[in-house]
Amino acid sequence: MKLQNHCGTMEPSAKKAKIQPSSKKIIIRLCDAFIRTDGNIICPVIKAENSIRVLYKLEKGSLLKILQDVGRQNELIYQDIELKSVTDNRKIQGNLFIEYLASKSINLELNKYKEELLSKLTEISNVKDILIHNVEDKSKMIPQPIISDSDFEMHKLELCSKRLSEMSEESTARPDLVIAADNIKSQLEDLKDHYTRFAILSQNGKGKSFILNLLMLLTADNEDEYRENNANLKLPEDIPQNTTLESLSEIHLTNLPDVVKGYVKSILEKKQDTNQDTNQDFHTVVTPVCQLLNSDLETGTSSASFSDISKYFSEKKGLDIEPYILPQKAMLGSYESTTKCIIHLRYGTVYQMRVDYFEEKELQNQLFELVTLNEKETSSDMNEDIKEKAIECLKARFEILTQQNISENAELLESLSSPEDIKLSEEVQQFAGKTELYFGKGNNSAQDRLALKDVLKTFTPSQDDNFEQYQRKIAAVKKIVVYLPSKILHGGKEILEMPGTDDSDPMATHSIKNALEDVDAVILISDFSFKIVEKEVKDMLTESTFLSKFLSNPNDYKLMLLSYPEKNQGFQYRKDSSRQIIKLEQEEQKKRKEELKMMTKLIRMDAISEDIERNIITSYILPVLHTSILSQPGPEHEVLTKHDIFLRRTGILNLINLSNEYVASKHRSTYDDVYTELSRFKDEITEGMTAEDAKCILNLLSNKEVKKIREPELTRKNEHLLIDLKKELDNLLNMWVTKEVTKMLQETIEHAKEKWEKEKHKVTSISLYNPYFYGKNPTAKVRLFNVFFDSPVKEEIFSMIKDKIELCLQKYKEKTILLFTEELNSLLTIEEKPTVSSDFVGKIINSQLDDALK
The missing domain is CATH 3.30.70 (Alpha-Beta Plaits)
Structure with a gap:
């Protein structure tokens, strides 16, 4: 082997x-x-x-x-x-x-x-x-x-998967190699679809878009790579006519742009979940939502602006370059937030974008919160600052989406008795619930990039005469995903470029809070230090679900406090500034101590644990300096060696390495599971079966007649096992809840009463605990849980219950494996093929059983 x-x-x-x-x-x-x-x-x-x-x-x-x-x-x-x-x-x-x-x-x-x-x-x-x-x-x-560590691990698994597929076709292969190859391929697909999310958080005008543009430019695939990586790209127009969604070949689906591939998969999954017909024509369903990026744009001006980057470091010249992909601040409209809606950035071999809009009912339900917030019983129980921001946000969206001025028409609000009473404008109704897909041909990187950049401008402030039309689209956007051929995103990273947290754009507040519920890492950008960062940025962080998750399980998350001071003259280093930049390392250590003190104060702890401290990253970043150095002429490794003293202190290489290590750690358990699966194939063939016998098993199980006859009976027997399992679990839980848990809760209640009498003076405002608006309100001075209880409920009881449940599940697994083994052997006997053991069957279906029982 x-x-x-x-x-x-x-x-x-x-x-x-x-x-x-x-x-x-x-x-x-x-x-x-x-x-x-x-x-x-x-x-x-x-x-x-x-x-x-x-x-x-x-x-x-x-x-x-x-x-x-x-x-x-x-x-x-x-x-x-x-x-x-x-x-x-x-x-x-x-x-x-x-x-x-x-x-x-x-x-x-x-x-x-x-x-x-x-x-x-x-x-x-x-x-x-x-x-x-x-x-x-x-x-x-x-x-x-x-x-990147994650890229290395994924490449390793892809090689193993490819070898398994080859071995499954050899005469000496193990009988379960075909199934194993499919399992590993499926796990690889799941890994590719699972992104580790990094959210960029700051006030408006701190340079989020500019920093991201430099990082994308710094790690972009060049023209040769772009053409080579897209050599097998298939556009929707390349799919043969009369092809149904269900009959799309794997080759066609694999080589379509990511946005098209994802759209097709989402339609198939939705229809399968609702038992709808999946034999729809590909072109009828997909082509109307697709738009090919204009590839006839002039690229000279944009390319020329990049040629001056090297002069920043070598000639002490300022940096004036065209935005690489994301819109940046301009003179006109500079008082506005550049980013109006959250943009998800992922790696893709071709420039492409997917835009999803809220359904009409979703928009109506969101806007109807205005009515709820103005009800008397609500207004007295809600924090006034939170309520005011919510109303301001919803009024702005209401007027844009309905074309009705609710600020000047108080009767309109009173006339709304249900979400359905809200009438969206005709234009909004036309694109509500729709999806738009944009992608390039993959022949010319610069042209595809510039075309996509123009599309992205329509979702940002613009001097265009049709900006009111764009505003309506922006207010109805559910999600924007942009795929870029920049290697900093490669290996399973997703970066969320978010609007600023300050009050210049109240419509963005709700989407930022929602985004912070579901990210793995937050990159907070400040001018000089988190200690002196704006209050609304600190409030957004401390009120976020992310921070509560981070504090509970710090090893699963990352908080990166990055300072970007390059707009200040004192932090602009040039080729003769080696002594000055060395001092930056000492300043960074001092800054870290102060920032950790500030974080301790914000989360109201006497001291933070080693785990929390280890997963809070603090650093200066100097992306302009780093990019300019890497633009210097000469042999590449000599440029890096010559200017190593600068490159090690810009924070960029450290940021790339830390993010890579973190992404790999998020998937470590999955990698280990796959490697465990692979290790089983290092041994020689057992069970006395040939590859031909293994294929016979697969053919038998996929035969429609066999399925029709044997599957219903097998399902019926398995349902009996499930009924028995449910009875065991019910008896187990009833017994333990009645005895041990009830006893524990009674003791806890008595203790809580005593503690309340001692601690109730700490509660200063009941309204802070009202869960109505945005659910959690973590701005409370003291959480009620800490007032009533010393620590979480007694875990040992639940641990014992869990052990007993797992014992029941293990018995069910053994019975199920035996049932499947008997069924398979009865089929093999008919075909006069060697039978298999329950151990053989168990190895194949064990992981699927575990997933099902979870």
């Missing part, structure tokens, strides 16, 4: 030749080369699939064979290979060093060696950019591009 080579666990050993007196040692340093983006900027990130280091880690045997073959062609005898690193905290960091023996008279032609090596590498991998040097020893290290 060769699966272990893909998983990086076993490699063939190469015999070393003895050093002869007439031989000399040659050391070749082999590295991933940095490539430049279309703005002539060195990209600090590389995809795992393009890396020679990853090839060494995951397919060392294949790489060794190539190194040996190419060595022989150049009169070199292979000796050894080592991945050497100055640090040990990253799996794939460092330089590769290859040792050869050669005749003392040989004059190695590195260019010829490199050409032959690349030719061999491209036959087995996507590696196409490498750097080769002949060095005297292994201490001469050079910088290399960053590979």
Whole structure:
């Protein structure tokens, strides 16, 4: 079996030749080369699939064979290979060093060696950019591009999945390889669809869009990558006529733009959930919502503006560049929030965007809250500041969406008795509930980017005469997702660019609060420090669901307090400022202490735990400086080495590495589950079955006649098992709730009464606890829970109940596996094929059973 080579666990050993007196040692340093983006900027990130280091880690045997073959062609005898690193905290960091023996008279032609090596590498991998040097020893290290941990793990799993699929077609494969390959493929798809969300939070005008634009520019795929990555792209027009949604081939679906693929999947899932017909024509359903981005735009002005970035660092010139993709502040309308609605940024090989609008009923229900908030019984119990902001927000949306001035028509509000009484404008009704899909052809990166940038402008303040029309669309937007070919997003990251938190745009407040309920990390941007950040930003953070989740489970979340001070002259560093930027490190340590003190004060704790402190990231970021340095001319690794003292202190590389590590940690349990599954296939074939027998099982189970006859009976038997399980659980819970839980609650109530008498003076405003508006109101000075109780309810009782429940579930699993085994063996006996054991069946369906029982 060769699966272990893909998983990086076993490699063939190469015999070393003895050093002869007439031989000399040659050391070749082999590295991933940095490539430049279309703005002539060195990209600090590389995809795992393009890396020679990853090839060494995951397919060392294949790489060794190539190194040996190419060595022989150049009169070199292979000796050894080592991945050497100055640090040990990253799996794939460092330089590769290859040792050869050669005749003392040989004059190695590195260019010829490199050409032959690349030719061999491209036959087995996507590696196409490498750097080769002949060095005297292994201490001469050079910088290399960053590979995200999550990208590395995903690439490893994809290699394993591919190998499993190949093995399932071989005569010596295990009988369950086909099923295992499908399972792992499904898990990979789930991983790709599960994003780790980073929300960017700040007041208006702090540079969120500008910073994101620089990061996207810094890590963008260049034109060659863009065309190559989209070589197999299929547009909706390429799908054959009379193709139904259900009959779309996997190849067609895989190669469609992400927004189209997601739209098709959502329709199929919705129709399956409601048992509707899924045999709709693809073009009838999809084509009307699609719009091809205009690819005939002039790109010269935008490209020219990027060419001056290098002068910021080298010539002390200011930075004046075109926005890369996201709209930024302009002179006209600069008093407005640039971002009007939340934009979700994800990685995609082609520039594309999906816009979803609220359904008409959803908009009516949202606007009807105005009536509820004005009712007398509500007004006396709600915090006035919260209520005032809510009413202001809803009035603004009401007037935009209905074209009725509710501020000047008090009778209108009183006439509304239900959400259905609210009449949206005709224009809003036309796009309510609709979806819009935009995508490029994938032939020209600059043209597709500029076309998408123009579309994004329509969802921001504009001097366009039709801005009132855009306002109506903005007010009705449910979600905007933009896919960009920028590697900082690669590996499962999603960045949420949000409106500012201040009062310049009250319509945005509600969407920001909602977004903070469902993010994994918050990146809070300030000018100089979180300690002196604006009050409304602190309030938004402290009132958010995110912060309460973070404080409860700090290891599952990240809070990044980033200061972006580059607009200030004192934080603009140039090539002669090395001494000044070194001092920034000391200032950053002082700043961190102050910011942690401020956080302790905000969350009303005497001290924060080590877990909370570890997961609060504080840093200065200098994206302009970083981008300008990576725009300097010369060999890429020499530029990075020469200006390393600056690059290590801009905060950008640290931000990229920390976010990569965090995303990988979020998926670690899933990775481990898949690796556990894969480890089962390292053993030789058991059960005495051939691949042909395994295919027979699959054919039997997919046969319509067999399904029709056997499935109903199998379902009936399984339902009996479920009925028995439910009875056991009911008896168990009734007994324990009646005895132990009731007793525990009675004791807790008595204790709460005593504690209330001692602590009730701390409650200063009952209205703060009213859950009516936005549900939680965490602005309370003291949470009622802490007033009544010392600690959470006694966990040991629930732990015992959980153990007993799990025992019942385990018995059910064993009975189910036995039932399925008997059913499968009865079918195999009819076909005169070898039978299988319950252990065999259990291995295949165990994970699905666990998921179902959760």
